[in-house]
Amino acid sequence: MTSLQVPALSEAGTALCLVCILLVPLSGAGLAIINTGLGRSRSAAHSMLASLCVVAVAALVYFICGFAFQGYLGRPAHILTLAGKGWSWIAAGPLFLQGLKLDGSPDSLAAWLQILSVGLAALIPLGSGADRWRLPAICASTALLAGVTYPVFAHWVWGGGWLAQLGANYGLGRGFVDAGGGSSIQAVGGLTALSIAWIVGPRRGKYSPDGMPTAIPGHNAVQVLLGCVLTLVGWLGLNSAGAILFTGIAPTGTVLVAVNTALSASVAALAAVMITRMRFGKPDASLVANGWVSGLVASSAGCASVTPAAAVFIGLVAGVLITFSVELLEARLAVDDPGGAVSVHAAAGIWGVLALGFVASSGAAGQWLAQLVGIATLLGFVLPLTYGLNWLLDRFLPQRAPLEGERLGMDVYELGASAYPEFVTHTEEFIPR
Amino acid sequence: MTSLQVPALSEAGTALCLVCILLVPLSGAGLAIINTGLGRSRSAAHSMLASLCVVAVAALVYFICGFAFQGYLGRPAHILTLAGKGWSWIAAGPLFLQGLKLDGSPDSLAAWLQILSVGLAALIPLGSGADRWRLPAICASTALLAGVTYPVFAHWVWGGGWLAQLGANYGLGRGFVDAGGGSSIQAVGGLTALSIAWIVGPRRGKYSPDGMPTAIPGHNAVQVLLGCVLTLVGWLGLNSAGAILFTGIAPTGTVLVAVNTALSASVAALAAVMITRMRFGKPDASLVANGWVSGLVASSAGCASVTPAAAVFIGLVAGVLITFSVELLEARLAVDDPGGAVSVHAAAGIWGVLALGFVASSGAAGQWLAQLVGIATLLGFVLPLTYGLNWLLDRFLPQRAPLEGERLGMDVYELGASAYPEFVTHTEEFIPR
Amino acid sequence: MTSLQVPALSEAGTALCLVCILLVPLSGAGLAIINTGLGRSRSAAHSMLASLCVVAVAALVYFICGFAFQGYLGRPAHILTLAGKGWSWIAAGPLFLQGLKLDGSPDSLAAWLQILSVGLAALIPLGSGADRWRLPAICASTALLAGVTYPVFAHWVWGGGWLAQLGANYGLGRGFVDAGGGSSIQAVGGLTALSIAWIVGPRRGKYSPDGMPTAIPGHNAVQVLLGCVLTLVGWLGLNSAGAILFTGIAPTGTVLVAVNTALSASVAALAAVMITRMRFGKPDASLVANGWVSGLVASSAGCASVTPAAAVFIGLVAGVLITFSVELLEARLAVDDPGGAVSVHAAAGIWGVLALGFVASSGAAGQWLAQLVGIATLLGFVLPLTYGLNWLLDRFLPQRAPLEGERLGMDVYELGASAYPEFVTHTEEFIPR
DSSP: OOOSSSOOOOHHHHHHHHHHHHHHHHHHHHHHHHHHHSGGGGHHHHHHHHHHHHHHHHHHHHHIHHHHHHHOOTOOOEEEEEETTEEEEOOOOGGGGGTOOOOOOOOHHHHHHEEEEEEEEHHHHHHHHHTTTTTHHHHHHHHHHHEEEHHHHHHHHSSSHHHHHHHHHHBBTSSSSSOOIIIIIIHHHHHHHHHHHHHHOOOOTSTTTTTTTTTOSSOOOOHHHHHHHHHHHHHHHHEEEEEHHHOOOOGGGGGHHHHHHHHHHHHHHHHHHHHHHHHHSOOOOOHHHHHHHHHHHHHHHHHHTOOOHHHHHHHHHHHHHHHHHHHIIIIIOOOOOOOOOOOIIIIHHHHHHHHHHHHOOSOOOOOOOOHHHHHHHHHIIIIHHHHHHHHHHHHHHHBBOOOHHHHHHHIIIIIIIIIIIOOBBBGGGGGOO | OOGGSSOOHHHHHHHHHHHHTTHHHHHHHHHHHHHHSSSSSHHHHHHHHHHHHHHHHHHHHIHHHHHHHHHOOOOOOOEEEEEEEEEEEEEOGGGGGTOOEEEOOOOHHHHHHHHHHHHHHHHHHHEEEEEEEBBOOOHHHHHIIIIIIIHHHHHHHHHHHHHHHHHHHHHTTTSSSSSIIIIIIIIHHHHHHHHHHHHOOOOOSSSSSSOOBOOOOOHHHHHHHHHHHHHHHHHHHHHHHHHHHHOOOOOOHHHHHHHHHHHHHHHHHHHHHHHHHHHHOOOOEEEEEEEHHHHHHHHHHHTTSHHHHHHHHHHHHHHHHHHHHHHHHHHIIIOOTTTTTIIIIIHHHHHHHHHHHHHSSOOOOOOHHHHHHHHHHIIIEEEEEEEHHHHHHHSSSBBBHHHHHHHHHIIIIIHHHHHHSOOOOOOOGGGOO | GGGGGGOOOOOHHHHHHHHHHHHHHHHHHHHHHHHHHHSSSHHHHHHHHHHHHHHHHHHHHHHIHHHHHOOOOOEEEEEEEHHHHHHHEEEOOOOTTTTTOSOOOHHHHHHHHHHHHHHHHHHHHHHTTTBBBBBBHHHHHHHHIIIIIHHHHHHHHHOOOOHHHHHHOOOOTTSSSSSSSSIIIHHHHHHHHHHHHHOOOOOOSSSSSSSSSSOOOOOOOOHHHHHHHHHHHHHHHHHHHHHHHHHHOOOHHHHHHHHHHHHHHHHHHHHHHHHHHHHSSSSSSHHHHHHHHHHHHHHHHHHHTHHHHHHHHHHHHHHHHHHHHHHHIIIOOOOOOTTOHIIIIHHHHHHHHHHHHHHSSSSSTTHHHHHHHHHIIIIIIHHHHHHHHHHHHHHHSBBBBBHOOOOOOOHHIIISSSSSSBHHHHHHGGGGH
């Protein structure tokens, strides 16, 4: 119920929230270089250029129509009365942010945060589509995400929509709660990444004829691990701003948010070190990086409502979870996800959302049920929607590069130039066939 | 007229402004790695070391005498009465920031912002002088920029000087307006970059004997595109702080500034993707990076006084403009500007200043004329001044490295060590003669 | 005496402090890529992974028990009465931050800042142990630093301990003063780095049989210099937050802190350029990077209590000092410190602490003596303690990799994969024997 009120922000609270949002693009920078570093050198420029395009398209489309569909608490929306209760299904704002005064009001802050965070969601599928996803399709797919999938689900969570109303209407805790976007940013992005991995299929040479996966190592581990720290800084901003705007905590209470975020990432990375060391004999740098990010992802939903000790627990599970999830997807389900995007963002995001239902310190009755309804909506509605949209897109604009593109590398094939023209590389040996 | 008042900042407003300034060095980091990535691998350490030196020299010289010449609204200045009006030509503050209490007052914030932003201006010519500009000359040229050119022009714009007075004295809108430094930082830096490109001349091998330009690709596209995101974060801080200090907007109104900045960059990058794809068949990663930065540059002047839709328009034109401007300079005017600094910073900066005159939402009468006077001053006074100073410097301290320096690479020639000593590179093939 | 009071922060002051802390991980990112860039390519992934682990272990251990031992002004501590005065030796807080409300109170901000800054201290020894320090030992050593050495000394400085009480109890100025952690973060980290360098010994091939050192250049100068700028941004946050929390300045007074920090780094880098140019004929990029960071380090202690001109002086001495200190350690004392960690963090940190005693603008009587007592404590207590702990650790968990590890590189030896698998490198020639 409290979750359905617009926060009353002092000038200092507004300033704090605004500055936190300014840090969010560092998450994008981090995810972009993680994705790129985990990919091949001959697709590196393509991966970075695609990241820039994705961020740009997402911001533009969200500005054009995304916020109109998403809205914010107290703004106009389409209400449908079901079972005697009014449910909000989609916002009914004007296009182009018209009529929204960008003066520091909570709704202007929400719009500005989303212009950036929708780009974050759209960066996620670049991880799973690396080395074979075509740039025109990337841009179009991003437009669908930023214009349809993201705003619709985010309206339900953050815009006063039906998931948020589960508390007031049905007494399920405070309704579906997600402070930093574990569902609306991470899981939406991660499920889109899964759709893309399905649609474009595995990289040539990833699976032997009898279906055994081959390891294709990332081309720059330093970049991947630098990305982790940049991602942390951005996430501290993201979770803090989200907690202020979407759960209504006092702005200075974001100390808790920040501590939880940092601890969750730390423990998740250490868990990945331990697990990979136990299982493979040596820690695996790329899985540790994935573990770190999964800790950030898992922290998002509950960052404002759990204790630091609970955040440690959430991070621990996330770090363990993704090492198995990555292997499950790659070896059993034949999903070739070079960046681990599905595990890191969808699995850990959903875990974080679920964990909030059980360990939130407020402990509102029925909270866990509200969280489960949200997860069911992600799997039962968002996944089919985003898969369907991208499948449809694939009919008109083929998403996967032809064989020649993979052979040449996406850099030369789509951009006409390689990322590192002066360095001598030996990339062919990674392609057995 | 309102532009000639010192803003009255609350403690929260001061805090917001202060933190925004802390982000500005990320712009510098971004520009530095963009410049370096667009240059050759054998000048990469030189380019980064020069960036650090430039930032350091600029901060030091500006601290010593720059702020004394630039001043701020309400601080002592030399006034000349012309046509019955008092015009402020140059500030008359003490050296070494003496007497300035660094306690969060608007003038202390202005001084602190400039200590960083003058470094930003000084980084710009590194893009055009890449691969052949000598370090001692770089440092000396930076001292001239930070001690003379920048403070004089910035006094006129931001220090209550005659350009800012055009509103109060002649009724030209609110006088020359530039919130984020499209003129005083970007165009001043960009015109200095043009002077340096003229003085040092093209790289060996850039033009064939019949004057045809050869493409010399940058050595690290990933770095270039990472730089774009870092630049965005710094620019969000720069434009926000500038808008508060130099146009007097309410601090929480920087939401508009931030949205405009992000949208302008996004659209400019997408415009560059489109144009290069249409013209060359494939998008060009380095032109897209240049497009992105040109969108940031163009957004600066008007970030606080245009609508988001106008910011989209400004970015769109900037992105299209620089793809042609880069080609014009390279192919027609024989200006070898490896980093695209002249187009990105001078052309887009001037475009942003001009655009403000026509699309500013306040729409003060005569604003466009004030902006044109500012542009005329840039072209008619700043360009000759900065060219003259650097030409003079060249008499005493040769700016261009000798042939041997270019052959060896600036790293080995001036630093005695290469940037990547363990990597195998093949750089010679880019030098046809 | 004023130094022994908990600051009374307004909401705006709390917000400012909180956001400054959010920037601190950028220092960590900077130090990590500086260390990595100054090391060999075949230990690059190891260096970055170790950085991530160090940050994670430090945060976790500090959360578990570090803050309980460190405490903060006004929190419970063990008091011992000596010579008629009560002295605080160690804090007596509960484990796991229990009972600490993370709501923006000064003690919650102090805890949050330290969760990050203890990681900064723990990153420092990675510089001296590069290319041969084993990951399990790194993690264990970090736990000792974060759980014992750091909190004990930091309690004395920042937690109301006996060093801080020297003012109130013995009239030595305001007691030992260190705003940004020149002693508690930098010197503690730097002295630990010295201990590690002693314990693991020089890299194979570093010294010829007759004891002459060989230059082993870092593998990526661009990364090193990019790290410098990131470090600056984080340091601006660190010094500002420390000055607010540990010296009680007004939050908006952090403009002075920021200006001092930037000027000190700038001048130190330029001093290193000058000195290396005079001595070796050409500026040395890695020493300039070290100079820049040493300027940041030296600025920390006095950032809130010296004038900008004094900050320039402090930076100048720091930049000169470390060029000689690096050589002294390498050539005379046979300490192989690839990252220059001992000089940059211990020597410059101690210099900054000392300088505060003589040039602080408040000029409290006896301040210099309080500072000297602090330095004596660092050398006479912290160094033996950290050496002893790491020596002991070495008995149980060998710190140095075996010969094979060095020959293969730490990446392949400990992680099973190299950082740059697609790039052709020639690393063997750097190993003469």
